Amino acid sequence: MKKDETIERHTISVLVDNEAGVLARVIGLFSGRGYNIESLTVAEVDQAEHTSRITVVTSGTPMVIEQIKAQLDRLVPVHRVMDLTVEAKAVEREMALVKVAGTGEKRVEALRLSDAFRARVIDTTHSSFIFEVTGAPDKIDAFIGLMRPLGLVDVSRTGVVAIARGPEAM
Amino acid sequence: MAAQELTGAEIVIKALVDQGVDTIFGYPGGAVLPIYDALFQQNKIRHILVRHEQGAVHAAEGYARSTGKPGVVLVTSGPGATNAITGLTDALMDSIPIVCLTGQVATHLIGSDAFQEADTVGITRHCTKHNWLVRSAPELARVMHEAFYVATHGRPGPVVIDIPKDVQFEKTEYTASPHITHRTYRPRLKGDIEKIREAVDLIANAKKPMFYTGGGVINSGTVASQLLRELVRLTGYPITSTLMGLGAYPASDKQWLGMLGMHGTYEANNAMHDCDVLINIGARFDDRVTGRLEAFSPHSKKIHVDIDASSINKNVRVDVGIIGDCAHVLEDMLRIWKSKARRPDKAALADWWKQIDIWRDRKSLSYKTNDDIIKPQQAIQRLYEMTKGREVYVTTEVGQHQMWAAQHFHFDEPNRWMTSGGLGTMGYGMPAAIGAQIAHPDALVIDIAGEASILMNMQELSTAVQFMLPVKIFILNNEYMGMVRQWQQLLHGGRYSHSYSDSLPDFVKLAEAYGATGIRAEKPSELDAAIKKMIETPGPVMFDCRVDQLENCYPMIPSGAAHNEMILGDDPDGASVSEEGKMLV
Numbered sequence: 001m002k003k004d005e006t007i008e009r010h011t012i013s014v015l016v017d018n019e020a021g022v023l024a025r026v027i028g029l030f031s032g033r034g035y036n037i038e039s040l041t042v043a044e045v046d047q048a049e050h051t052s053r054i055t056v057v058t059s060g061t062p063m064v065i066e067q068i069k070a071q072l073d074r075l076v077p078v079h080r081v082m083d084l085t086v087e088a089k090a091v092e093r094e095m096a097l098v099k100v101a102g103t104g105e106k107r108v109e110a111l112r113l114s115d116a117f118r119a120r121v122i123d124t125t126h127s128s129f130i131f132e133v134t135g136a137p138d139k140i141d142a143f144i145g146l147m148r149p150l151g152l153v154d155v156s157r158t159g160v161v162a163i164a165r166g167p168e169a170m
Numbered sequence: 171m172a173a174q175e176l177t178g179a180e181i182v183i184k185a186l187v188d189q190g191v192d193t194i195f196g197y198p199g200g201a202v203l204p205i206y207d208a209l210f211q212q213n214k215i216r217h218i219l220v221r222h223e224q225g226a227v228h229a230a231e232g233y234a235r236s237t238g239k240p241g242v243v244l245v246t247s248g249p250g251a252t253n254a255i256t257g258l259t260d261a262l263m264d265s266i267p268i269v270c271l272t273g274q275v276a277t278h279l280i281g282s283d284a285f286q287e288a289d290t291v292g293i294t295r296h297c298t299k300h301n302w303l304v305r306s307a308p309e310l311a312r313v314m315h316e317a318f319y320v321a322t323h324g325r326p327g328p329v330v331i332d333i334p335k336d337v338q339f340e341k342t343e344y345t346a347s348p349h350i351t352h353r354t355y356r357p358r359l360k361g362d363i364e365k366i367r368e369a370v371d372l373i374a375n376a377k378k379p380m381f382y383t384g385g386g387v388i389n390s391g392t393v394a395s396q397l398l399r400e401l402v403r404l405t406g407y408p409i410t411s412t413l414m415g416l417g418a419y420p421a422s423d424k425q426w427l428g429m430l431g432m433h434g435t436y437e438a439n440n441a442m443h444d445c446d447v448l449i450n451i452g453a454r455f456d457d458r459v460t461g462r463l464e465a466f467s468p469h470s471k472k473i474h475v476d477i478d479a480s481s482i483n484k485n486v487r488v489d490v491g492i493i494g495d496c497a498h499v500l501e502d503m504l505r506i507w508k509s510k511a512r513r514p515d516k517a518a519l520a521d522w523w524k525q526i527d528i529w530r531d532r533k534s535l536s537y538k539t540n541d542d543i544i545k546p547q548q549a550i551q552r553l554y555e556m557t558k559g560r561e562v563y564v565t566t567e568v569g570q571h572q573m574w575a576a577q578h579f580h581f582d583e584p585n586r587w588m589t590s591g592g593l594g595t596m597g598y599g600m601p602a603a604i605g606a607q608i609a610h611p612d613a614l615v616i617d618i619a620g621e622a623s624i625l626m627n628m629q630e631l632s633t634a635v636q637f638m639l640p641v642k643i644f645i646l647n648n649e650y651m652g653m654v655r656q657w658q659q660l661l662h663g664g665r666y667s668h669s670y671s672d673s674l675p676d677f678v679k680l681a682e683a684y685g686a687t688g689i690r691a692e693k694p695s696e697l698d699a700a701i702k703k704m705i706e707t708p709g710p711v712m713f714d715c716r717v718d719q720l721e722n723c724y725p726m727i728p729s730g731a732a733h734n735e736m737i738l739g740d741d742p743d744g745a746s747v748s749e750e751g752k753m754l755v
Binding site: 016017020021024025028032063066067070071073074075076077078079 | 291292295296299300301303320324325353354355357478479480482483484487
């Protein structure tokens with residue numbers, strides 16, 4: 001039996017009943033079974049229905065990814081599990097708040113680069129900026145990388161949210 | 171008309187009655203006093219007072235496994251709940267439906283490190299199928315019914331309902347119905363018909379087929395066992411089963427090859443290794459069964475029927491995975507088999523059976539007896555022969571005696587055999603026997619035990635005495651934690667580190683101290699008369715059967731080895747374990 005050992009990165013959306021402990025249950029599943037979490041976001045998406053949507057980015061062999069989906073799907077409060085990497089064409093976005101401190105040339109360069117990334121300045125002092133940047137995770141990585149030599153002091157990232165393209169609901 | 175208001179505690183009782191519960195196992199304490207008060211004032215539910223909360227869960231497991239109904243447990247907060255953890259984990263691993271009610275400190279005290287407070291839903295999240303903290307009485311009835319639904323539907327398992335003390339006092343209307351449509355949890359019962367067709371084609375065209383069945387068939391109900399028997403007989407194919415699946419197919423039948431796995435028979439394991447189509451019904455490719463994964467049944471096409479999608483392709487990649495309940499899938503398989511007038515390949519099958527008979531002739535379960543000392547296998551064989559024809563339920567503890575019981579006690583019916591398979595919990599057997607005896611008061615219930623395991627829940631003998639439960643505790647006493655000793659002999663140079671059962675009690679006197687009967691047998695010549703006496707003695711009996719101290723349990727697949735690399739009892743020199751194998755348990 002030949003096993004496929006290539007590691008794949010998958011973005012999985014999980015629609016859950018917004019009940020107490022549901023996030024702990026999902027996180028406990030990942031830690032208890034030794035699966036990776038690269039990013040995880042959660043928020044209520046339908047107040048009337050009390051449903052929350054969890055977006056988790058994970059990585060593993062195809063067999064592990066299949067296990068993760070099956071394990072998530074059998075949790076009692078889970079409505080639906082969707083693999084946005086294979087089941088649908090999807091868009092992924094992440095937002096970051098990036099604080100850069102500095103003066104003179106570096107400050108000007110930071111502002112110039114932020115423009116190229118369509119980052120917005122949402123707070124400023126004479127010696128610092130906070131940029132709001134949105135995009136795919138690698139775009140945010142790139143932006144942070146560029147800011148590093150220019151006085152990067154703090155980063156706060158939301159983690160990935162994702163949704164399938166097209167007219168259908170999850 | 172407004173419905174009558176009930177307290178939370180009364181709602182608990184009413185919901186249990188509405189669920190058809192007539193027996194619960196429990197232990198009182200501060201945080202469940204209102205429920206115990208409500209229990210006191212009714213007579214529909216019988217409460218079995220155990221001596222330790224772990225015993226309550228195992229008793230409920232024995233009750234559940236021997237009846238097919240969920241077992242119900244009631245314990246207090248804090249230590250009551252934490253003592254139940256081992257039982258809950260055991261039930262999770264072996265897919266036993268358990269509803270465990272735990273008391274909790276009052277809602278306003280939660281999080282304050284109050285007396286006997288523990289984060290029960292936090293602690294039990296990992297060892298239950300689901301759990302709930304009920305924050306107000308109006309939720310209680312709905313949660314109770316949902317809990318029974320979740321415990322018994324899909325792959326069964328334990329659930330916990332944590333009920334704060336103020337919620338038990340709070341009054342509200344009881345409106346919920348025991349029949350619920352769950353918002354999210356709706357496991358599928360019927361398998362994908364196209365996949366079942368594909369499976370039937372594979373089965374029909376097999377040259378060297380093998381049925382491998384597990385606890386899922388038992389959990390699916392007696393109908394599943396009947397359908398399995400029909401399919402196996404119709405095909406004429408050989409069948410083996412896991413430890414958890416024993417009894418689904420009659421052990422007395424000629425197509426039965428015995429249990430497979432680490433201590434399975436030579437014929438079952440070799441047939442697993444050499445088969446060309448493997449039909450797994452309700453088993454989960456557990457490591458005790460597969461041995462070294464890379465060498466597991468390397469030439470076969472594999473079919474796997476399981477109600478739990480996460481079991482399929484977890485350990486072993488299969489060719490046809492069918493998600494569904496065993497009974498439903500077996501029914502469809504039979505229907506398709508008959509409608510297409512399938513015929514197995516007679517010539518190939520005859521060759522296959524010829525090969526299997528060669529393996530069978532190896533007589534891998536054989537052992538040598540003598541006049542001086544009782545062999546443990548001999549004790550179980552005599553116990554089996556002398557109880558044949560009765561309604562017998564057998565539970566076990568964990569270790570060598572458990573494997574010998576699986577090998578030498580034979581079951582022709584499902585739900586007669588209760589053992590801790592997945593978790594391997596020493597101390598399971600006596601409370602489980604109590605649960606089985608409660609459910610089947612006139613049956614002969616035997617806990618086949620070891621002298622080390624039995625001490626882990628010894629206190630439950632008091633429960634057996636209080637409720638006049640005639641359970642028979644049959645201890646194979648070799649004065650060693652035998653399986654530990656065996657592994658130390660095979661893997662650790664015979665250094666018997668802390669595996670000798672020192673300072674053992676006199677089990678006969680101990681039984682008498684509890685108000686039970688003690689019997690001892692030391693010589694093979696005494697065995698039959700002593701077993702006869704045990705069966706005929708009313709009330710609980712503890713049987714101290716002194717057996718060969720250094721007997722090993724064979725055949726055995728050493729850790730990290732393949733099915734066709736077994737060590738046999740008459741060839742123990744074959745024992746060698748790879749460095750990699752030593753890492754495994």
